[in-house]
Amino acid sequence: MTTEGYHASAWVTATGGISTIAMDREKAIFPTRIERNLSTESDMDHTKMSCDSWEWNALRWGIFDCIQVLIGVFGIIGNLLVIVVLAKRRGALHSMDILVGALAIADLISSVFIIPVPTSKRIPRTPLGLFFCKMIDSRYFLFHGLRTSSYILMAMGAERYMAVAHPLNHMLVFTSRRSKIAIMLLWLAGILSALFIPFVFVITPQCTCLYRAVPSVVFPIGIFNYLVTVVLPISTLLLTQGLTAYSLHKQRTIAKRAQIQKTDKPTFHIVARNRVIKLMLIVVSTYIICFTPNMTAYFLVNLGVLPITFIWSPLSSSLILLMFLNSCANPIIYTIRYPPFRKALKELFCGATGSPRSGAPLFGHNSESVKSTTIKESVSKANGIKA
Known part of the structure; x- marks a missing residue:
């Protein structure tokens, strides 16, 4: 999908009075041309055309399209590497590894459909044409991938909080089987949250794939999109990250009261845990930085705070690329x-074998109970000092 396709869709959302709009790349560039080519139900019914062939709009390779290709290619290669690395350790995957793998799959789907492809100019009214209109021209898979990745990221934040604050409960709740079930439910949530998209795309008697916007539901859909793609994920991530930081602070306070020597070196599991927590913080921050500006800008256009012309501005295209x-x-x-x-990538490309930890989880560790034991020992020491 190009940024132009986003522009056309956003323009329909922002101008809730429009009944039907063509998702034509050329029309997407010029709003006046869109208005001139708008049709009503009665207009479309007066002629019946024979839809027996495919015609495509030509790709226009601008700077934003080229950047999209680069982002898509890097996303495909990078996420495939993550999936392959985790697949080689599938016998020892921790809940965090399973979630990272699911996130990589969702991002892989998004990366594939980020790459610009020609949109349909004429499309046959066949099962294949209907599928292409509702699932490909509509960019359903792209939106599904983006939303699913945000939901999986929410689960990763909750998993890390449980691992830090309630390690014993974490071992019972985030088992391998339950983690896989949770991922299936998150994928289902991604499907359902974007399910309205295929229903608003139709093939007209003129053999074009149109986005049919119902004025009474355009504004509620805009609010729903903002809630499920920005408000819910970001508020959940900020909450879990804040609770994780608070739990770590409490643990340090307990250790300090127990007068644990500062020269004591942290165990391997504590070092690994802290690495994953810092990694999660960076991933979450990146998600917030990438998603919030674009989705908020379109939401403000929908509310009338920003002018409609913002949608076709270079800044808008830049925010889409950032997302x-x-x-x-x-x-x-x-x-x-x-x-x-x-190290795992090096082993993958160099063929290194026999690593002492090659069969261990990569992003998580099954011995979270070590941390719990350390905390309990610290509490016991603190109680002994007070006595």
Whole structure:
């Protein structure tokens, strides 16, 4: 999908009085041309055309389209590497590893459909044409991937909080089986939250795939989109990250009261835990930075705070590309900020074998109970000192 496709869709949302709008790349650039080509139900019914062939709109390779291709290619390669690395450790995956793998799959889907493809100019009224209109021209898979990745990220924040604050309950709740069930439910939530998209795209008698906007539901859909893509994920992530930081602060306070020697070196599991927590903080911050500006801008256009012309501005296109960037950002973050992932990549490409921890979880550790035991020992020491 190009930024132009987003512009056309956003313009319909913002101008809730429009009944039908063509998702034509050329029309998407010029709002006056869109208005001139708008049709009503009666207008479309007066002629019946034979839809027996496909015609495509030509791709216009501008700077934003080229950047989209780069983002899509980097996202495909990076997320595939994450999936392959985790697949090689599938026998010892922790709940966090399973969630990271699911996030990589969702981002992979988004990356594939970020790459610009020709949109339909004429489309046959066949099952294949109907599928293409409702699922490909509508960019359903792209929106589904973006939303699902945000829901999985929410689950990752909750998982880390439980691992830090309630390690014993974490071991019972976030088992491998339950984590997979949770991922299936999150994928279902992503499907349902974007399910309205295929229903608003139709093939007209003129053999074009149109976005049919019902004025009475345009504004509620705009609010719903903002809630499920910005408000809910970001508020949940901020809450879980804040609670995790508070829990870590409490643990440090307990350790300090127990007068644990500062020269004591942290165990391997504590070091690994802290690495994953810092990694999660960076991933969450990147998601907020990438998603919030674009979705908020379109929401403000929908409310009438920003003018309609903002949708066709270079700033709007830049914000869309920033949102797309999140689909390829996580593998880059893992590579730069997480040494175990770099080591796993080296083993993958260099064929290294026999690593003592090659069968261990990559992003999580099954021995979270070690942390719990350490805390309990600290509490016992503190109680002994007070006595």
